[in-house]
Amino acid sequence: MxxxxxxxxxxxxxxxxxxxxxxxxxxxxxxxxxxxxxxxxxxxxxxxxxxxxxGNKTRKLEFLIGDALEKGCDTIVTAGALQSNHARQTAAAAAAAGLRCVLVLFDSVPYDGLAYRRSGNLLLDRILGADIRVEPADADAGAVFRRIMAEIEAGGGKPYLVPVGGSxxxxxxxxxxxxxxxxxxxxxxxxxxxxxxxxxxxxxxxxxxxxxxxxxxxxxxxxxxxxxxxxxxxxxxxxxxxxxxxxxxxxxxxxxxxxxxxxxxxxxxxxxxxxxxxxxxxxxxxxxxxxxxxxxxxxxxxxxxxxxxxxxxxxxxxxxxxxxxxxxxxxxxxxxxx
Ligand SMILES: Cc1ncc(COP(=O)(O)O)c(C=O)c1O
The missing domain is CATH 3.40.50.1100 (Rossmann fold)
Incomplete structure (x- = not known):
């Protein structure tokens, strides 16, 4: 078959x-x-x-990174909550493909605790070399993405936007x-x-x-x-x-x-x-x-x-x-x- x-x-x-x-x-x-x-x-x-x-995002990222490479992009941009598993796997996938990665993390979960703001996925995002931008929960997501895409293009890069969850x-x-x-x-x-x-x-x-x-x-x-x-x-x-x-x-x-x-x-x-x-x-x-x-x-x-x-x-x-x-x-x- x-x-x-x-x-x-x-x-x-x-x-x-x-x-x-x-x-x-x-x-x-x-x-x-x-x-x-x-x-x-x-x-x-x-x-x-x-x-x-x-995690599950790795399977999605095989196709998303494949598409980004085919389109000649050099920087992956994606978003999620502070403890997003999707963001962590995207940072790793970008690293494995030799691409830069910008993570827009919305402070949207009202969970208190020092570890929530420092450890878990967020710690791994840092180790994986992602460029992390934390935004307040009520930020205008569209405006944030437009700003970041424009910033990457102004620096001579070619961004590829992966939607929340790679979905x-x-x-x-x-x-x-x-x-x-x-x-x-x-x-x-x-x-x-x-x-x-x-x-x-x-x-x-x-x-x-x-x-x-x-x-x-x-x-x-x-x-x-x-x-x-x-x-x-x-x-x-x-x-x-x-x-x-x-x-x-x-x-x-x-x-x-x-x-x-x-x-x-x-x-x-x-x-x-x-x-x-x-x-x-x-x-x-x-x-x-x-x-x-x-x-x-x-x-x-x-x-x-x-x-x-x-x-x-x-x-x-x-x-x-x-x-x-x-x-x-x-x-x-x-x-x-x-
Ligand atoms: C561990 C885990 N399970 C399940 C899901 C849900 O997958 P989907 O966003 O495709 O519905 C996610 C999404 O971030 C996840 O990180």
Whole structure:
């Protein structure tokens, strides 16, 4: 079979395929709570993509950096919150490709704590050599980007803007590739009906997975856990629109609105703010499986995954795959929670 992604520029960054391992101890713990056996539980280790701490953005950045290089750009500009995993992986990807990197970090999460402002991803951004610009939460993002792009051009550089989370159609190709990787492995291992569950934020991961399923025509279904926006309906609409753009780029038909399943019950007060369920989920995975999650994305994602399994929401499938999208450096920023 020819690779449907071969025609897109791609700069290799990730260690692929990432492992898909079974969580037998978590399954036993949940079986006790449910008084019945849940589906088999697996974890897809995209925290092990290998680039400077790993995570889901590495897959997206293979296509985004590929595009930047093809366009002859020499400086990557992107944005995120102070503890953005996306910013850290973008800084590493730029370094690996020999490009400069400007990170615009918005001080948008009202989380108190010295470590939040110094350690975790922010410390790694510095070590990776990024040019870090911290902006207040209410800064006019458009004006900030225009200023930085103009500054780079005035210095003779050629900037390439990577959107927040790497979530445009080009970035989402990384999760089209991931969907094909997961579906192939599930096929080889002979699982029956299966589903992928993951934390969803800027939406490129979910959009790519959904578009990958359209490309394949069949395979594991996808269920996102919203860790980002209070308006779950608007976020679902935006992910569907991005999945449609990604499908158009691939030349396959557009996913329906129903293809985007997003659970809005696990966000808590707001993005980046801890919940008791997140803390319990991080501790549970660490102590039962020896797997480290993160406080902002995969901890809340796993809290949702556990709640859904215990509520019997996935009784229709044989195998459930939790997609571990990374973020472990964030634990250090939230040290006092643990
Ligand atoms: C660790 C981690 N998990 C999940 C996500 C969500 O991915 P997406 O923004 O593609 O929805 C992010 C995004 O920053 C992340 O850093």
């Amino acid at each position: 020819t690779d449907p992604l071969a025609r897109f520029s791609r700069f290799p960054l990730a260690h692929l395929p990432t492992p898909l391992t079974e969580m037998t101890r978590l399954r036993a713990v949940l079986a006790q709570r449910m008084n019945t056996m849940p589906p088999r539980l697996f974890i897809k280790r995209d925290d092990c993509t290998g680039l400077a701490g790993g 445009n159609a080009v970035g989402s190709l990384g999760y089209v590739a991931a969907y094909l990787e997961i579906a192939d492995e599930i096929g080889v291992r002979g699982f029956g009906a299966s589903r992928i569950v993951h934390a969803s934020s800027s939406g490129g991961t979910q959009a790519g997975l959904v578009a990958g399923r359209m490309l394949r025509g069949a395979g594991p279904s996808i269920a996102g856990i919203n860790v980002y926006r209070a308006d779950n309906g608007a976020m679902t609409d935006d992910i569907q629109a991005l999945a449609a753009k990604t499908a158009a780029l691939l030349g396959c038909s557009s996913p329906s609105h129903d293809a985007v399943v997003l659970d809005g019950a696990h966000l808590g007060a707001r993005y980046g703010m801890p919940t008791p369920e997140m803390i319990a989920a991080v501790a549970c995975l660490a102590r039962e499986e020896g797997v480290l999650l993160d406080p902002v994305y995969t901890g809340k994602g796993m809290a949702g995954f556990i709640a859904q399994v215990v509520a019997g929401r996935h009784a229709d499938v044989e195998a459930l795959v939790f997609l571990h999208t990374g973020g472990m450096p964030g634990l250090f920023a939230y040290e006092t929670e643990f």
